[in-house]
Amino acid sequence: MEQNNTTSENTLETTLIMAFAQLSNQLLEFQRSITQREADNRFPSFKEVGMLCRLINCLAKLKKLADPFNGQKAITAFATFIAKQDKELSKTIKARYKEFQAGNQQETHEKAMIQPEDTTTTTETQPEIPPPPITKEDFDKHKGLLFNLHHNQHHTTEVNGQPRNTNWLQYNLFQWHLPRAQRRFHHNEADYHTTINHTEVCRKIKQHLSQNGIRK
Numbered sequence: 001m002e003q004n005n006t007t008s009e010n011t012l013e014t015t016l017i018m019a020f021a022q023l024s025n026q027l028l029e030f031q032r033s034i035t036q037r038e039a040d041n042r043f044p045s046f047k048e049v050g051m052l053c054r055l056i057n058c059l060a061k062l063k064k065l066a067d068p069f070n071g072q073k074a075i076t077a078f079a080t081f082i083a084k085q086d087k088e089l090s091k092t093i094k095a096r097y098k099e100f101q102a103g104n105q106q107e108t109h110e111k112a113m114i115q116p117e118d119t120t121t122t123t124e125t126q127p128e129i130p131p132p133p134i135t136k137e138d139f140d141k142h143k144g145l146l147f148n149l150h151h152n153q154h155h156t157t158e159v160n161g162q163p164r165n166t167n168w169l170q171y172n173l174f175q176w177h178l179p180r181a182q183r184r185f186h187h188n189e190a191d192y193h194t195t196i197n198h199t200e201v202c203r204k205i206k207q208h209l210s211q212n213g214i215r216k
Contacts, residue, residue, distance in 0.1 A: 020078055023058050025081070079094045079097075142157065142159065144216060146173055146177075150166075151199050164189065170198075
């Protein structure tokens, strides 16, 4: 019986490690496919953003499924895989994971010393989402810009007394037109044109307005 249990645990461990490595490989391929595009087209589409989120969520779920030992094995396997392409990144992953383990163990010990274990079920803490850079009031005031699209990296529009890049503003105004789950606001105005293809954004805006019969 003990041998069967050991075999089962080893099989689970191997499966988790293989799954983690496969998903990591897919994530790298996904990123590589974007970086190999033309200079002005190196950004994910809305569909690709959804795919990226699903891959990352799967990796997070694998981490939850693994116990501390298997989790460590998975991280080690992942770091070994990365080392084939980037040895320095592999070393960083291993070092950060050790720091994470040490900090996690210390935090657990300190909590145990000052309070009894809480056995009640709690809701997982959700990461804090930054507020949209363009408010609904800004949208209502400047939405007319979506009918006067142009690709000019240096053109600005005054928003609340501050000059803002017009292309960046148009992109974020467009997000307010989309369903909540599809909105992807861009917060860093300075790197907008290095991460977003505004010509493609204009095409999508025109297509969306036309398909939904939205007029100025």
